[in-house]
Amino acid sequence: MDWFYIQGILMLAGINLIAVLGLSLLTGFTGLFSFGHAGFMAIGAYLGAFMTVSPTTSPAGLGLPFAVGVIAGGAGAGIVSYFIGRITLNLKGDYFCIATLGFGEAIRLILNNVQLFGGSRGWPGVPYKSTLPAIIIVDILAVIFLANLVRSRHGRNMIAVREEELAAQIAGINVFKYKMIALVVSAVYAGVAGVFFGHYMTFIQPKMFSMTKSTELTIIVIFGGLGSISGSVLGALLLTALPEILRAFEIWRLVFYGAAVILIMISRPKGLMGGMELTPAGLRKARNERKARILALKESKNGQNGEAGLG
Amino acid sequence: MIQFLQQLINGLSIGSVYALMAVGYSLVYSIMSFSNFAHGGVIMLGAYFGFFALTLLKLPFIPAFILACAGTTLLAILVERIAYKPLRERNAPFLYFIISAMGASILLENIVIATIGPTFRTYPPVIPRTPIQLGALAVGRLDLIMFFISAVCLTGLILFIEKTKMGKAIQAAAYNIKACALMGVNTDKIILIVFGLGGFLAGVAGVFFGMKYTVYPQIGNITTKSFIAAVFGGLGSLPGAVLGSVLLGTIETLVAGYLSSQFRDLIAFVILIGVLIFRPSGIMGKTTVDKA
Amino acid sequence: MADILEISRLTKRFGGLAAVNDVSFSVPEGGIFGLIGPNGAGKTTIFNLITGVYSLTEGDVRFRGKSISGLPPFKIADMGITRTFQNIRLFKNLTVFENVLTACHLGASYSIIDSVLRLPRFRKEEKALFKKAENLLSIMGLTERRDLVANNLPYGMQRRLEIVRALALDPTLLLLDEPAAGMNPDETEQLMRLIVRIRDEFKLSVLVIEHHMDLIMGICEQIVVLNFGIKLAEGCAADISKDPKVIEAYLGATEEV
Numbered sequence: 135m136d137w138f139y140i141q142g143i144l145m146l147a148g149i150n151l152i153a154v155l156g157l158s159l160l161t162g163f164t165g166l167f168s169f170g171h172a173g174f175m176a177i178g179a180y181l182g183a184f185m186t187v188s189p190t191t192s193p194a195g196l197g198l199p200f201a202v203g204v205i206a207g208g209a210g211a212g213i214v215s216y217f218i219g220r221i222t223l224n225l226k227g228d229y230f231c232i233a234t235l236g237f238g239e240a241i242r243l244i245l246n247n248v249q250l251f252g253g254s255r256g257w258p259g260v261p262y263k264s265t266l267p268a269i270i271i272v273d274i275l276a277v278i279f280l281a282n283l284v285r286s287r288h289g290r291n292m293i294a295v296r297e298e299e300l301a302a303q304i305a306g307i308n309v310f311k312y313k314m315i316a317l318v319v320s321a322v323y324a325g326v327a328g329v330f331f332g333h334y335m336t337f338i339q340p341k342m343f344s345m346t347k348s349t350e351l352t353i354i355v356i357f358g359g360l361g362s363i364s365g366s367v368l369g370a371l372l373l374t375a376l377p378e379i380l381r382a383f384e385i386w387r388l389v390f391y392g393a394a395v396i397l398i399m400i401s402r403p404k405g406l407m408g409g410m411e412l413t414p415a416g417l418r419k420a421r422n423e424r425k426a427r428i429l430a431l432k433e434s435k436n437g438q439n440g441e442a443g444l445g
Numbered sequence: 446m447i448q449f450l451q452q453l454i455n456g457l458s459i460g461s462v463y464a465l466m467a468v469g470y471s472l473v474y475s476i477m478s479f480s481n482f483a484h485g486g487v488i489m490l491g492a493y494f495g496f497f498a499l500t501l502l503k504l505p506f507i508p509a510f511i512l513a514c515a516g517t518t519l520l521a522i523l524v525e526r527i528a529y530k531p532l533r534e535r536n537a538p539f540l541y542f543i544i545s546a547m548g549a550s551i552l553l554e555n556i557v558i559a560t561i562g563p564t565f566r567t568y569p570p571v572i573p574r575t576p577i578q579l580g581a582l583a584v585g586r587l588d589l590i591m592f593f594i595s596a597v598c599l600t601g602l603i604l605f606i607e608k609t610k611m612g613k614a615i616q617a618a619a620y621n622i623k624a625c626a627l628m629g630v631n632t633d634k635i636i637l638i639v640f641g642l643g644g645f646l647a648g649v650a651g652v653f654f655g656m657k658y659t660v661y662p663q664i665g666n667i668t669t670k671s672f673i674a675a676v677f678g679g680l681g682s683l684p685g686a687v688l689g690s691v692l693l694g695t696i697e698t699l700v701a702g703y704l705s706s707q708f709r710d711l712i713a714f715v716i717l718i719g720v721l722i723f724r725p726s727g728i729m730g731k732t733t734v735d736k737a
Numbered sequence: 738m739a740d741i742l743e744i745s746r747l748t749k750r751f752g753g754l755a756a757v758n759d760v761s762f763s764v765p766e767g768g769i770f771g772l773i774g775p776n777g778a779g780k781t782t783i784f785n786l787i788t789g790v791y792s793l794t795e796g797d798v799r800f801r802g803k804s805i806s807g808l809p810p811f812k813i814a815d816m817g818i819t820r821t822f823q824n825i826r827l828f829k830n831l832t833v834f835e836n837v838l839t840a841c842h843l844g845a846s847y848s849i850i851d852s853v854l855r856l857p858r859f860r861k862e863e864k865a866l867f868k869k870a871e872n873l874l875s876i877m878g879l880t881e882r883r884d885l886v887a888n889n890l891p892y893g894m895q896r897r898l899e900i901v902r903a904l905a906l907d908p909t910l911l912l913l914d915e916p917a918a919g920m921n922p923d924e925t926e927q928l929m930r931l932i933v934r935i936r937d938e939f940k941l942s943v944l945v946i947e948h949h950m951d952l953i954m955g956i957c958e959q960i961v962v963l964n965f966g967i968k969l970a971e972g973c974a975a976d977i978s979k980d981p982k983v984i985e986a987y988l989g990a991t992e993e994v
Contacts, residue, residue, distance in 0.1 A: 167540050221722045228480060228539060232676055233721045239669070240714040247707050279853050286852030286859065287842040287866065294839045297828035304788060305840045306814035306906055315849070345669075349547050356544055361830075385559040392552025399545040400531040409830065422884040423832060430885055 141266055147374035148269035149330045154354045154370045155276045155363070156323025161352060162360040163284055164316035165296030167231045170238025172347035174321040177214055177241060178207030178328025179338045180251055183260045186333070191259040193252050200263040204329050211325025212318050214241075219317045223310055238348050245340040256339030264334040272330070276323060281363055283319070292316050293361070324351075353395055359405030364412035369405070447581050452702040453695060458588035460694020461595035462657075465650040466671030467678070467686040468602060469521075469643030475619035475681035476639050477533075479542040480672065483524050485665025486553030487644055491517040491651020492660045493557065499569055506571045514648030521644025522637060524549050533636070550665065557662045566660045591653050598649055599687055602642065606683065615639060619681065670697075673717045679727030688728060741766040741910055741942045742787070742818075747796035749782055749966075756782045758966040759796070764910070764959075769936055769943045771957030771974075773950075775986060779966040780946045781823055784912050787944075788820055789813045800910070815843060820912035821899040823946075827887040833898055834883045838870040840905035870905065876938070877901045893924055897931070904939060911935075913945040917952050925949050929956050954978065962986070 153175060160166050182203035187195025222233040246254045283289050291312045294302040303309050332338045350373075358369025380387035398405065410420050466488060473481040494516040498509035528545045572590060576583040606612035618625045618635045626632045650671075654664060671690060678689025693713060701709040720727060740763040749757040757779040764770045772780050785791040787798055789810040798806050805813055828836050845862040852859050874880045879901060882890060887898060896916055903911055913932070917925045929952050936943050947953050953960060954974040962969040962977060964986040970977055977983055 167543065221718075225721060225725055228478070228543075228680075229676075229721060229725050231543065232480065232672075233718070235669075236673070236714050236717040236721065240711065240718065243711045243714065247711065282853045282855060283849065286849075286863070287839075287845050287847070288849050288852055290835070290839040291842060293831065294828055297830060298826045300790065300810075301822070301826040301828065301902075303790070303810035304814055304820055305902065306811050306819075306843050308809075308811045349551075353544065353547070385555075388551060388555035389559055392548050392550070392555060395548030395551065396528045396545050399537075399541050399548065400528070419884075423886055426832075426882065426884040427886070427889055430882065430889060430891075434891065 143375055143378050145264060145266055145269055145334055146378075147371050148266070148273050149264070149327050149334060150351070150354065150374050151273050151367060151370035152269075152276055152330065153324045153327035153351050154358075154366050155273075155280050156320035156327075157351050158355050158358070158363060158366040159280060159283070159292070159323075160316045160320040161355050162358075162362065162366065163289065163296060164292040164313060166313060166316065167352065168234040168238075168320070169231055169345060169348045169352065170234035170236070170241075171320065171324045171351050172343040172345065173234075173238035173241035174211040174215060174324035175328035175331065175347065176245060176340065176343035177211045178325030179332035179343070180245060180257070180328075181210040181325070182207035182329030183257055183332050183338060184251070186261050186263065187257070187259055188261075193250060193257055200261070200333065203263075203333070204326055207329035208322045208326040211328070212322040215318050215321030216314070219314045223313045223317065235345060235348075238343075239345060242340045242343055245343075252339075254340060256337055258337045260332050260336045260338060262333060262336050264330045269330060272326065276326075277363060277367065284363070288312070288315065296361075357395075357398060357405055359407035359409055361409040362405070362407035362411055364416070365405055365407030365410075368407070368412075448702070449699075450582055452698050454582070454584055455588060456695030456698035457691060458585075458592040458595075458694075459657075459698060460674075460691035461592045461599075462650050462653050463671045463674050463694050464599060464687045464690035465595050465646045465653075466668050467675040467690045468599065468683055469646050470668070470672055470675045471678075471681055471683055471686040472615075472639045472643050474675070475683075476615070476622060476636060477529070477542065478681075479539040480546070481643075482543065482546040482668075483528065483549035483553065484521075484643065484647060484671075485668035486550045487517050487521050487524065487647040487665075488651040488654070488668055489557065489662060489665035490520055490553060491648035492655035492664055493561065493651075494648065495652035496566055496568060496655055496660050499571065510649075510652055513652050514645050517648030517651065518641050518644040521640045521647060524553075525636065525640040554662050554665060561662075563662055568656045568660065572656065587653075587656060591657070594649065595653075598646060602646070603683065605642075611635075611638060670713055673713050675727075677716055677720050677727055679729040682727070682729045685727055685729030739766050740764060741801060742944070743797075743799040743802075744783070744787070745797050745799070747783065747786060747798065748794045749779075749786055749791060750794045755966050757786065760961075760963065760966070760968045761796075762961045762968065762971060764942055764944050766942055767936070767940070768958050769932065769945065769956050771953040771960040772944060772946045772963065773948070773953055773960060773977075774963035774969070777965075778963040780963055781914055782966075783963075784820055784914055784946065787813075787912065788818060814906060814908075817907070817909040818912065819903040819906045819908040819910075821896070821903055821914055821916060823914040823918065825895050825899055827895060827899060827902070829888040830886060832884050832886055833879055833890065834870060834874065836887055836898060836902050837873055837905050838866060840902045841866045841869050841873075843906055844869060873901055873905055877904075892919060896920075896928075900931075900935070904935065908939075908941055910942045910944065913943065913947075915946055915948065917947055917949045920949075922951070925952055928952070932956060950978075 153171060157168065157171055160168060184195050185198045185203035185206050186200055189195060189197045218237050222230055225233055245251060251257050291307045294305065294307055295309050295312050299309055354369040354373045355366055357373055358365030377387050377391065380390065410416055466484065469484055470481060491513050495509055495513035498504045498512045504512065528549045529542055532541050532545060572587045576585050577589065606615055614630050615635055617630065618632060622632055654667065670693065674690035674693040675686045677693055678685030678687065693716065696716070697709050697712055700712045742764040744763065745761045747757055747760045748755060760783065772783065774780055782791065786793045789808050793806055797804055800816060800818060805816065828839060845866055847859045847862050874883060877897065879898065882894065887895065890898060917928050920928060932943060933956055945957065957974060960974060960977045961971045962983050969986060970980045970983050
């Protein structure tokens, strides 16, 4: 394997990671499942391309710098998600899932039918702007932003929504608002990922952003472990690299993939990290939790009943 | 007017096959409260079973049809046993079921691609293509048969649910499966039967879709439509699933006929979004109240 | 003393069925008020109506003189009403400390930008939140279990943690939904002392639903009896226990059980 090939895999993994981190906030920390985030990636990819593609090619763009494309792609996806959130976030569990699926597919079908951006034939001529250092920098920023958000009262409120929505409301948490923040942030992440994806592939087509792509992102989040940022990072690296490494088995790799997903669900549903973080603070926390559990177990074994001591 | 009637008949026949799929979805949803995304894979394999029974085994149409349905019945039960039963046993939240279902769907689709190949296959011409003339109307034989058999299957299913003891148990489980288990009903058996029934109807739908269009590994994606139809009619309600499917099939055909075939797929999602905004419980669904 | 909560002509219908029908009562400030009645009498529904979980069909709920009907639950919590649940609803996968810390959030006002950039305001307020949570745990004797995941707590402690989490919101009215469910007489006794203690220490008013008559009769200054969604009787413990209508309702209920 030459460096060029490895670099390609790393770039794809890094791009996936951006989207996965956003979805991790929505799914892992806030407990909302989406099967439509490829739609936000599509919005990012197309808006980004519209900004950077040269005005002389067809379909034409504005020929602006890449940075403008990144900002526009992220912001565009965020704004669309806000309006989608307004009408879907009040829906219960499964229905929200279905609604995101519907919106994701609708975005794809609209792009398919709008000839302005090349329709279903796609849009060639997107400039090659995604470099590995740029992707790594965005990944690092994305992780820091997310980690700091999650470890604040805002993040705790989102986790409370995931854990027990009704109790969260009774604890004075504006459930709708925090679901909305999680959705918009995750959509901005997906949008930015879409911009980088388009400027890596140099060609975009609506069918790249189908439900399969959305599912893939969700599966990575679950594989890494819900509520764990380090899990999402590991998951994105492993699950992007794995199919590439399995290329030798070409046609069988997605069979393994499907089987692996079922296997994870039925055998290790908490994913790789199971809500733990691979950081000094995260490990300390896990250790304390274990200690407390052992202590509690000992106490209840010591004959006294564990429920005594009220008042 | 003639054109409109023609489109209407097409729409009804497609809608009735959507209904076969949507009913399978809805049955599982009503009992287990999750969207069984693997249903599309079962339907796809039904189309293949029928195809190979006709071409490789050279069976006549009716035995091939029955064989395909038997195959999907077993397959649906197998999926349940492997992908959902372990989750049921530890009371996993619904999202795990959904992801497991996604995994099963990916698995089924790609097993077919890896073993049979991604090519499109056409059913042998079992049903003559020549339409039947009803006055000025030309009705496809296949469309008529599809509509008729679907109607028979759906009526049979509704009679089974309404009239038999097992059907009553399924209704009770749909109402409250935990209470059923406490009352001594064998819920495992109910779930088995529900998946079996869904699988059987998936086989019928699969064969029809194979005959109407072609057979290919992604044909299962068409279940997104039946799924939308089930939401349209009211998730978990069988009459709702049937009504939603027939309406969706008809609207789609009319849109394709009068506006543009490009909007055909889009209209389904527009309906989905409209329903979710204005009436998430669907046409026939009941609004539920959360117990605090 | 003034009434902190006034419920007037409260009605809730589900379909055609009235779960709560024309119920009125007032909870005096600083009091411990009991709500009793057989199963299905509409007690928990009243809690859901007060806290905004259900929208009421008719009537009005006034808190400190202001109508709160129609407000969303989080606003009502913000105003100072909070509750526990009959079937415990903790943040199950979080530790004891995190459960309480999360509920302390109303004491801080830093923004998302403050938290993402870790600005001084975030640090200062976050420190205060941690301190408040630690403090509550120590007052309520849960410090030793600080790092235990809530799900692994013994049942009685889970109930207590739910009360601590409610207290973290600095409520002025605390609603307890069957706090003694599943407890033995010893534990119930301790719980009674705890309720009186937090009323005095945190200066709040308490409205409690309970089946344990000892608890209700022991600590409630005023009691309302409900049956089939209708108010059957209201008065002090001594009067209630002598009321023939109440005795009949309860005898009927015991026969069913």
